[in-house]
Amino acid sequence: MRRLQVYGERLLKLGQHVPFVWQKLAIEQLSARLFAEPLREGAFELLRGHWLRLHVSDLGLSWCVTCQGARLKVVARSTADVTIRGNWREFLLLASRQEDPDTLFFRRRLVIEGDTELGLGVKNLLDALDPEQMPPSVWRVMRRMGEAIKN
Numbered sequence: 001m002r003r004l005q006v007y008g009e010r011l012l013k014l015g016q017h018v019p020f021v022w023q024k025l026a027i028e029q030l031s032a033r034l035f036a037e038p039l040r041e042g043a044f045e046l047l048r049g050h051w052l053r054l055h056v057s058d059l060g061l062s063w064c065v066t067c068q069g070a071r072l073k074v075v076a077r078s079t080a081d082v083t084i085r086g087n088w089r090e091f092l093l094l095a096s097r098q099e100d101p102d103t104l105f106f107r108r109r110l111v112i113e114g115d116t117e118l119g120l121g122v123k124n125l126l127d128a129l130d131p132e133q134m135p136p137s138v139w140r141v142m143r144r145m146g147e148a149i150k151n
Contacts, residue, residue, distance in 0.1 A: 012088055016060045024074045027063060031072045037133045039070045046121045047072075053080035058087040082119040086110035089149050094126065096146025101127045 015023070031039075038044065047067035055062040064078040090109045093099035101123050104110040112119035131139045 012059055020076045023061075023063065024076075027065075027074045028072060034134050034138065035072070035129070038129055039067075039072070043125060043129070044072060046118065046125065050081040050115070050118055051078045052118070052122055053078075053083040054091075055083055055085040056088050056091060057085055080114060082112060082114040082116070082122065084110060084112055084119060084122065092142075092146050092149060096142045097131065098143075098146035098150045 035044070044067040047065065050066060052065045053062060054065065062076075064075045064080055066073050066078075086104070086109055090099070090104055094101055094104055094110065101110075105112065105123065112123070131143075134142075
């Protein structure tokens with residue numbers, strides 16, 4: 001598992017060399033698949049008309065996300081209403097449910113800047129998403145990766 005962490009980090013750092021158009025395509029398609037049901041149910045409506053910047057500090061990657069219709073739209077730069085910033089490990093721990101979101105934010109391992117009310121709404125939304133709505137194979141891999149970096 002240690003190899004996963006070492007080689008995974010090296011591989012992730014290459015992400016900053018991937019053209020944004022490919023990053024955008026991958027994120028939009030992946031989010032459409034992973035969040036299909038919550039998007040249909042309107043769970044991401046709090047982002048309609050607002051921009052969230054996700055900034056992965058240690059990888060030098062950043063994306064701006066909003067909700068348009070029943071999909072998430074990603075752009076390289078926009079005036080963000082709120083930014084959630086942290087290192088890739090913290091985002092993986094959050095996504096894999098290996099760490100409580102409140103703990104990550106309280107300990108400042110993930111930071112909300114800007115419209116904190118919107119940021120807390122996004123945090124609560126992510127915390128409320130049911131991993132059982134994800135494709136089972138994706139959830140298993142994400143969970144195992146989170147377990148590997150937590151230990």
